[in-house]
Amino acid sequence: MADALVFAKTGQHLDDLQQAIARGTLQGKKYSEIAQEKHCNESYVRDVGAKLWQILSKELEEEVTEEVTKVTKSNFRSTMERLQFALFSSNVAQDSVQIRNINICGEARQPPDTTNQNPQNKTTSNPQQTPTFHHDLSEMPKLGSFYNRTAELELLKKEILTEKAQLLTITGMIGMGKTALGIKLVEEIKHEFEYVIWRSLETCPTLAQLQNNLTEIFTEGDNQTSPLPLMNLMKFLQNHRCLIILDDIHYLFMRGELAGHYQPKYEDYRSFFKQIKERSHQTCFLLIGWEYPREIAQIKHPNTPNLILTGLDTASAHQIIAEQGLEPEANGSRFIDHYQGNPLWLKTVANFMVELGLTVTEVLQNQPLLFPQDLKDILQQPLAYLSEPEKQLLSLLAKENEAIALVKLLEIAPMPYADLLDILQSLCRRYWIEKTDHLYGMSPVLRPYQF
Structure with a gap:
């Protein structure tokens, strides 16, 4: 009724x-x-x-x-x-x-969360009507356990709903929970948009394929009898409030090159993202991945903020290792810090310890700390994208027990100064090294890795 x-x-x-x-x-x-x-x-x-x-x-x-x-x-x-x-x-x-x-x-x-095809729901001339929602989330993964990311969620909601950001990125090392944060965000704000579409780029669609897919959805939702011309896609984004999530953005980039280099057949994404960033419209594109496009990194713009996802707070990290079956211990914070509060890393190592009956205290007494094969397999995915000069520099940094200054890097790295700076920038954008107070270093958990 x-x-x-x-x-x-x-x-x-x-x-x-x-x-x-x-x-x-x-x-x-x-x-x-x-x-x-x-x-x-x-x-x-x-x-x-x-x-x-x-x-x-x-x-x-x-x-x-x-x-x-x-x-x-x-x-x-x-x-x-x-x-x-x-x-x-x-x-x-x-x-x-x-x-x-x-x-x-x-x-x-x-x-x-699917397109409404009921003809009774067609737009009418009633000025008080509410918009019909067209949500295609068929490629959005199911949200499993979600840990405290309140600050990050509020920041994203502010950027999207209040600041009307047109192009955002969520980046960070593999395992930080970028996709989970994106899913949680969509669940909380999807009713603010006429169209919400989640697409994974793991299958590597070309830009033409992606645009065709979007226009099919828009055509169906806007009660068009014929496909929306591609040239009118931007006009549609200007006239309708849309949220479009592109997950796994890193699959567009080349392996064995510095960060942000597109594969040849995906080069047209560069101009597309540039157009989304610079032109006025009502749509927000959210890009999620290990690294972000160079054209976004090169120019800081209020309409294109980047959220770098780091480790969980200590309480949430303790919750993760407890859920894997590890008993809480007083020195658990040291263990969490070693693995950078990375949710996937903590789950992987904690599960390994439970299988072998190890305790946190026993693990902390031995150096180096655990680096099980399952964790190596996880890191192998982003590692495959590194160039040989990047791997060479990581091997040098892995031998240092603490972060070092650029001057010392120049002494130990057999490469020209300009090349070294480019490599450092790429590794920072890929989150393999950390820069703190003009010092460059690696996470202790990564040092045992054979680059």
Whole structure:
């Protein structure tokens, strides 16, 4: 019934979140519980709920009852029950809502997070209508365990929703949880966009293939009878609020070269990202990967912020190793710091220790610390992208027990000064070395690796 009232007022059926709010309210759930179920921010759920009650109140006042009825979360159930009885008694169900098919919350007319193809949901001229959501998240991985990234989430939401950033990147060493953070972000803000599309570049689509895929989705969502011309793609992005996530961006780049060099058949992505960055539009592209394109790194721009994801806080890292079955120990923080708070590294090493019956204390008493084969296999993926000069420089840094200055690097590195600077920049962009107070060094966990 609520769905019918909203449709009568706005020309749109209840979306997935509105249905969850109505259904949850009927079941006596709090906003916080509904927000948790839908992976949304509680304040956002409250805002959507307030607008829903306002629409229902207006429709009840104008179309169904002669007296003013202000719908709230607390009286929603009783209001719907009174309305159902009134409609049945006055026999007006044929004119407004079919009593024999009463549906207080409204059933989902489409699978969640997919394009809505119901012709009843076409755009109308009603100025108060809410946009129909077209969410294609078929390539988005399922979110598993998620650990505290509150600060990073809030920063991303601010950049996207408040600052209207057009091109963002989430980068960091493999295993830091970049994709998981992107998934959590999408779950919390997807209802702010008409279109939300997640695509993985692991299959290495060309730019033409990606654009064709996007235009097919936009054509279907915009009720076009023929494909949207590629030249109109930017115009569509200017007229519609879209969030497009491109995960695994690093697969576009060449192996054996310095950071950010495109493979020949993906060079046109360079001009595409440049166009997205510089032209005015309503869309946000979020790029996720081990490294980011050189054209983004070269020019700092307020519309293209980069979030570098680092290790988890100590409490979250302790939670990870506890979940793997390791007993908490007083010196656990040293163990966590050694593996840089990297979620995947910690899980891998902790699982290895549990299998062998090792404790944190035993591991810390031996040097070098554990570097199991499973962790080597994980690091082999980004290592395959390094150039030979980069591997050569890492081998030299691995022999140093602490970070060293550029002057000393020049003494031990058999390469010209200009080449050394380019290599250092590339390794920093790939997060294989750390720069602190003009000193360059490697994480202790990486030093045993044979480069």
